[in-house]
Amino acid sequence: MSKVFRPLLLAGLAIFLYQRLADGTIHFYINRRFVWLIWVAVGALLLIALSYTLPKPDSDKETEHAHDHAIPLSWVTASLVALPLLLGWSIAPQPLGMAALVNREMSSAPAFDFAPAANPAQQAVEARGEAETILDWVMAFGPRPDLPAFAGQPADVTGFVYRHPDMPPDTWFISRYLVMCCVADATPISLVVYAPGVEVADDMWVQVRGHFAAETVGEITTPLLIADTVTPIDPPAQPYLYY
Amino acid sequence: MTSLTHTVRQRNYFMLFLLAILATVFLLRVYLPTLLWQRTQAFVTIFLGIFIEAVPFLVAGALVSGLIAEFVSPDFLQRFSPRHPLSAAMAGGALGLTFPVCECGVVPVTRRLYRKGLPLSTGIAFLLAAPVVNPVVIASTYATYGWSYIFWWRMGAAFVIAVLIGTLFHWAKPDSVLRPEEQEAAHCACCALDAEEDAPALSRARRFWRALTVAGDEFLEMTHYLVIGCLLAAAMQVIVPQSVLLAWGQGPVLSVLALMVLAFVLSVCSTVDAFISLAFINTFSPGAVLAFLVFGPMVDIKSLLLFRQVFSRRTIVYLVMLPLLLTGIFAVAFNIVGG
Numbered sequence: 264m265s266k267v268f269r270p271l272l273l274a275g276l277a278i279f280l281y282q283r284l285a286d287g288t289i290h291f292y293i294n295r296r297f298v299w300l301i302w303v304a305v306g307a308l309l310l311i312a313l314s315y316t317l318p319k320p321d322s323d324k325e326t327e328h329a330h331d332h333a334i335p336l337s338w339v340t341a342s343l344v345a346l347p348l349l350l351g352w353s354i355a356p357q358p359l360g361m362a363a364l365v366n367r368e369m370s371s372a373p374a375f376d377f378a379p380a381a382n383p384a385q386q387a388v389e390a391r392g393e394a395e396t397i398l399d400w401v402m403a404f405g406p407r408p409d410l411p412a413f414a415g416q417p418a419d420v421t422g423f424v425y426r427h428p429d430m431p432p433d434t435w436f437i438s439r440y441l442v443m444c445c446v447a448d449a450t451p452i453s454l455v456v457y458a459p460g461v462e463v464a465d466d467m468w469v470q471v472r473g474h475f476a477a478e479t480v481g482e483i484t485t486p487l488l489i490a491d492t493v494t495p496i497d498p499p500a501q502p503y504l505y506y
Numbered sequence: 507m508t509s510l511t512h513t514v515r516q517r518n519y520f521m522l523f524l525l526a527i528l529a530t531v532f533l534l535r536v537y538l539p540t541l542l543w544q545r546t547q548a549f550v551t552i553f554l555g556i557f558i559e560a561v562p563f564l565v566a567g568a569l570v571s572g573l574i575a576e577f578v579s580p581d582f583l584q585r586f587s588p589r590h591p592l593s594a595a596m597a598g599g600a601l602g603l604t605f606p607v608c609e610c611g612v613v614p615v616t617r618r619l620y621r622k623g624l625p626l627s628t629g630i631a632f633l634l635a636a637p638v639v640n641p642v643v644i645a646s647t648y649a650t651y652g653w654s655y656i657f658w659w660r661m662g663a664a665f666v667i668a669v670l671i672g673t674l675f676h677w678a679k680p681d682s683v684l685r686p687e688e689q690e691a692a693h694c695a696c697c698a699l700d701a702e703e704d705a706p707a708l709s710r711a712r713r714f715w716r717a718l719t720v721a722g723d724e725f726l727e728m729t730h731y732l733v734i735g736c737l738l739a740a741a742m743q744v745i746v747p748q749s750v751l752l753a754w755g756q757g758p759v760l761s762v763l764a765l766m767v768l769a770f771v772l773s774v775c776s777t778v779d780a781f782i783s784l785a786f787i788n789t790f791s792p793g794a795v796l797a798f799l800v801f802g803p804m805v806d807i808k809s810l811l812l813f814r815q816v817f818s819r820r821t822i823v824y825l826v827m828l829p830l831l832l833t834g835i836f837a838v839a840f841n842i843v844g845g
Contacts, residue, residue, distance in 0.1 A: 268520075273722055280558065292555040295779075297562075307569065311725065314718035338519035340730040347557050347733060348526060350550050353531045359551055363546035365747070371509040444778035446555035447743065466544075506781065 268336055270315035272344050277308035279348045289357035290501045293375065293445045320465055358502035359440050359449050360466045361425050397439045398504045400475075401452045404486055410477035418488055420454065421470045421496060424463045433459045437471055437488070442503040458490035468495045511653065530820055533798045545744060553740035559775055560610045560808065564728055566612025566722075571618035572721030576713050580623040587625050595672030600633030602639045604779050608776045609637040609809040610732065617688065617816045626683055631672025634829060637776040637803035638664035645800070650780040656792070659840070660780075660799045663845045669830045674828070736807025739773040743805070746771065752789070758841035761794035764835055769802025770840065776803030793841035801833040 280301055283289040289298055397420050404413070422437040430436075440446070440454040455478070456471055463469060471490050478487035534546055588594045607615060616633045620626075636642065639661055651657045675683065692806075707714070754764035765786060774782055779802055783795050805826050813822050 267724060269722060272726060276561070280561070283558070291551060292558045297559065300562040301558065304565045307565045308725075311565075311568075311718045312721040314715045315722060317715050322684070336726065338516040338523065339518075340726060341520050342523040343730045343733040344726055345520075345524065345735075346527065347554060349527045351554055353528055354535075354550050356548060357547045357551055359548055360544065362541065363548040363552070363744075365545070391592070443781040444774050445559040446552050447559075447739065447772055448778075448782045474614050 266336075267316070268341055270312040273308050273312040273315075275345070275348055277305045277312065279351055280305050280308075283351075283356070287500050290503070291356050291358040291446075294442050294503075294505050295501060296505070297444070339487045339490065349397075354383055357372055358498060359499065360444055361438075362409060362436070362466075363440075363449070364425060364451055385467075394419055396420060396504055397437065397452055397454055398441060398506070400454060400486075410475075410484055410486055413475045413486060414477055417472075417474050418454075420488075421472070422453070424465055424467045424469060426463070426465055427455065430455075433457060433461070434487075435463060437469065440503045442505055446503075452504070454488050455485060456488045456490055456493075458493050461490065461493045463493065468496050468498045470496050510580065513589075530582045549740050549744045550742050553736050556736040556739055556773060556808070560608075560732055560736070562734060563608045563611040563775065563777075564614070564725060567607050567614040568603065568721040568728065569718075570607070570611070571614040571724045573716035574615070574618045574622065575720045576717035578622055583619065583622050583624055587628060589671050591676035592629055592669070593668045594625050594676065595627045598628035598633075598672050599635040599639065601628070601632045602636030602665075602668070603641070605632075605636050606640050606642045607636060608640075608643075609803050609806065610728075610775070610812065612636045613809065613812040613816060614728055618724070620684065620688060620816070625676070626678060626680055627674075627676040628671040629669045629672075630675045630825075633668075634671060634804045634825075635665055635668035637809075638668075638800065642777045643780070643803070646777055647780040650784060656796065656799070659796055661759065661789035663796065663833070663836050664800045664804070665828060667836070668804070670832065671825075671828045678821075683818060685816060685818060688816060727815055728812055731811035732808055735773065735806075735811035738811075739807045742771045750754040757794060758791055759838050761791045762797045762837040762841065764803045765790055765794040765798040766830065766833065766837075769798045770806050772802070773806040773808045774802070779803065791841045793837035793839075796840060797833050797837035800836070801829055804829040804833075 280289075283292070284298070284301055284305070289301060293301070395418070400418060400420065404410075420437060422439045425436040425438050427436065434455060434457050436453040437456050438451050441452050442449050442450040456473075457478075458471070458473075470493075471488060472492045472494075473488050473490040476487050476489050477484050479485075509633065534541060553679065586597075588597050602612075605612070605615060614632055615636075616624075616629050619632070620629050624632075647657050647660055751766070753769075754760040769779070772782075779799060783798050786795050786798065810822065810826065813825060817825065
């Protein structure tokens with residue numbers, strides 16, 4: 264294929280990544296701590312693409328030293344390099360939602376060894392200056408929550424709705440994905456919400472304000488978020504939670 | 507004329523492929539039931555997530571490769587390559603300490619070093635050790651586990667396993683280990699031109715730009731395999747329920763196998779896998795977590811596809827089986843002796 268294709272593919276990839284950075288949808292794919300690496304990659308890819316457009320020195324023309332035994336760019340290679348761009352441009356960027364839960368282990372208790380907080384809402388505001396998240400509560404409860412200590416505590420969390428078919432009426436999960444690196448390692452974390460008379464649909468983003476109570480199902484006692492209000496919201500710019 | 511026809515045909519195939527993908531996406535969107543379309547979107551998101559995360563590291567690896575091609579002479583490498591099999595492999599492992607590249611970036615660097623005459627054993631040890639013992643992974647493992655036994659055993663086991671496997675390759679013949687194209691390149695007179703010989707002809711700036719072009723070629727060739735690896739990894743995530751693997755969490759042997767398979771399937775960048783392993787620390791045996799941290803960076807779906815660019819098929823089988831066996835034996839022994 265024409266040598267023009269190489270710089271075009273490299274520049275195309277740089278533009279694709281730049282678009283994701285510019286519109287913020289890069290957060291649908293990777294942890295925010297790695298975003299700066301994508302900026303660096305965009306710059307490097309553009310610089311590399313530019314290098315193809317510079318006139319070759321005479322010595323290269325004579326010896327073809329720069330040929331580097333590079334395999335001629337076949338249509339297979341060009342197609343595979345173009346595939347992420349095609350998929351990215353033809354399918355609207357979408358954060359992971361309910362559909363990705365099917366093959367993942369959902370947790371309402373962390374496997375991590377965090378120091379539990381007595382008052383997650385207050386601690387979140389003091390530590391980060393922002394409202395608490397599902398993760399704050401999941402961390403606070405720990406694997407064996409001392410539920411009486413949390414009963415009655417107010418909560419204000421956002422997430423997407425997942426209605427499990429086996430759950431009682433008016434009860435559903437409010438969930439977020441916890442992402443360490445990229446969506447390949449996304450782990451869903453959730454709280455059980457009880458919201459009588461409220462109509463919600465799977466994948467709907469909501470803000471739930473309410474308070475916690477202890478719910479005993481069989482021999483297991485779990486925290487239950489009793490909703491005072493359930494407000495539909497737009498998906499946040501950063502849909503995942505990070506550790 | 508023939509070349510022109512070939513070029514036109516290649517371009518037509520490429521255009522057909524673009525159209526086929528766009529048509530497929532359109533048909534899926536129109537005819538797939540909502541839930542299946544959402545799962546398709548999830549697949550695309552995971553695929554792009556793995557790909558985007560890998561791109562900066564592959565660019566870094568390609569850039570280092572280009573710079574080596576342009577500025578490192580074969581003489582320089584041969585002067586500093588130890589002759590003793592074990593020393594040569596240890597040098598490869600130690601080289602990993604200096605390159606901040608993950609399992610994606612290390613492959614183009616290794617390929618370039620081979621073209622410059624690096625001994626096989628040194629290259630294999632570097633390829634397997636660098637994704638674990640490099641400065642970035644050392645920092646992320648320390649940030650996760652501190653100076654705990656997990657930190658030291660991860661670094662120690664990865665280094666020892668890489669050096670052992672590298673040493674074994676000392677006795678292998680290059681023509682049975684490397685792809686024929688790599689063999690050809692390693693013996694090509696024009697590619698063996700080194701920095702000193704070529705230097706008078708070109709300014710440093712000009713050679714830098716030429717290194718960038720080499721990096722671009724390298725990046726495109728590697729991306730070919732990276733995309734296939736990312737597609738497979740994303741498909742596995744959508745098809746295989748994690749619960750199937752996590753159900754093996756108990757027991758000194760099965761737990762090790764489960765986390766090695768999970769590391770292979772997840773194909774997560776080695777720079778952050780320590781954070782991810784935290785999720786298993788209370789569920790799986792310590793040996794299994796160590797196996798995840800040692801085996802995953804050495805071999806996963808996407809790096810396996812990248813190996814195709816450098817090594818023969820038989821070598822790739824060895825590069826999967828030897829780390830699998832050695833890491834498995836180490837991790838099971840750790841569980842039995844330590845637990």
